[in-house]
Amino acid sequence: MAAAPEIVAVPAFSDNYIWLLHDSATGHTAVVDPGDGAAALAAAEARGWRISQVLITHWHPDHTGGIAAVVAATGAPVWGPEAERDKFAGLDHGLSDGDRVEVGPWTAEVWHVPGHTLGHIAFILPDAGLAFTGDTLFAGGCGRLFEGSPEQMFTSLERLASLPDETVVHPAHEYTLSNYRFAAHAFPGDAAIAGRLAEVQRLRAAGAMTLPTTIAVERATNPFLRAPDAAEFASLRQGKDSFR
Numbered sequence: 001m002a003a004a005p006e007i008v009a010v011p012a013f014s015d016n017y018i019w020l021l022h023d024s025a026t027g028h029t030a031v032v033d034p035g036d037g038a039a040a041l042a043a044a045e046a047r048g049w050r051i052s053q054v055l056i057t058h059w060h061p062d063h064t065g066g067i068a069a070v071v072a073a074t075g076a077p078v079w080g081p082e083a084e085r086d087k088f089a090g091l092d093h094g095l096s097d098g099d100r101v102e103v104g105p106w107t108a109e110v111w112h113v114p115g116h117t118l119g120h121i122a123f124i125l126p127d128a129g130l131a132f133t134g135d136t137l138f139a140g141g142c143g144r145l146f147e148g149s150p151e152q153m154f155t156s157l158e159r160l161a162s163l164p165d166e167t168v169v170h171p172a173h174e175y176t177l178s179n180y181r182f183a184a185h186a187f188p189g190d191a192a193i194a195g196r197l198a199e200v201q202r203l204r205a206a207g208a209m210t211l212p213t214t215i216a217v218e219r220a221t222n223p224f225l226r227a228p229d230a231a232e233f234a235s236l237r238q239g240k241d242s243f244r
């Protein structure tokens with residue numbers, strides 16, 4: 001089995017993270033959701049890496065807006081959701097649930113996880129213990145339902161929560177503090193959530209990022225993974241949408 005990839009979070013816009021995965025043995029460098037091409041290219045260049053593959057979770061411009069710049073600079077092929085092919089430019093290889101993509105020496109499984117968008121996919125790298133969940137599963141939260149139904153998102157989250165505990169999860173946004181403020185409001189007196197909120201507050205006060213997270217932490221503290229059914233999930237999601 002290949003050693004785990006070197007992973008770098010590239011901050012972009014106000015709260016996005018673009019993820020770089022690098023294999024030192026082969027030099028393969030994948031970028032996940034390059035909303036800002038210049039930021040992704042600069043972060044790779046600063047490390048002496050050349051982006052060789054683009055992976056896209058869903059069509060939203062803050063995840064796809066930098067594809068053209070990355071491809072112009074590197075010629076890297078672009079892999080992303082076939083179901084959203086018409087919603088963004090530059091998709092070379094369309095992916096559907098159950099497909100596999102070679103990412104350097106690792107294999108990514110493609111999971112269709114609709115809810116935030118209808119074609120949203122996640123990249124799961126079981127041999128490296130990694131998951132890239134885009135705007136579906138966040139640390140302490142989940143994506144808004146822009147296109148899908150509560151049933152779809154509930155099923156997508158249940159599926160992601162079934163990953164092994166130690167799986168390291170890489171969402172695409174730094175929403176963790178706001179997510180745990182809501183979690184503490186929705187589950188007052190819950191010690192696990194209160195402890196995580198305090199930890200996240202410390203990290204943000206120090207200017208540190210709160211990601212990645214793990215499936216174990218999310219199962220223990222993410223309120224959206226506690227909903228027993230889609231109806232309760234829907235009411236929790238509505239509560240978060242109006243929470244300030």
Ligand SMILES: [Zn+2]
Pocket residue numbers: 058060116135
């Ligand atoms: Zn999105």
